[in-house]
Amino acid sequence: MGSFSIWHWLIVLVIIMLIFGTKKLRNIGADLGGAVRGFKEGVKEGTEKAASESQQASSKTIDVEAREKS
Numbered sequence: 001m002g003s004f005s006i007w008h009w010l011i012v013l014v015i016i017m018l019i020f021g022t023k024k025l026r027n028i029g030a031d032l033g034g035a036v037r038g039f040k041e042g043v044k045e046g047t048e049k050a051a052s053e054s055q056q057a058s059s060k061t062i063d064v065e066a067r068e069k070s
Helices: 006-020 022-059
Strands: none
Touching: 006 022
């Protein structure tokens, strides 16, 4: 009673295909794949940007002179 068999999932898949049609499902899949790809590229760019900023910050030297308040 807890899990569905393969036949239950096949029936659900057939009903979904009848309701939406294969072309619409293909478009939804392509859109979802594009969104995931864009998300991965954004994460990759973010980590590369953070790493380059970290490297630049560590290579900068700040030269200051201490003065006494009068």
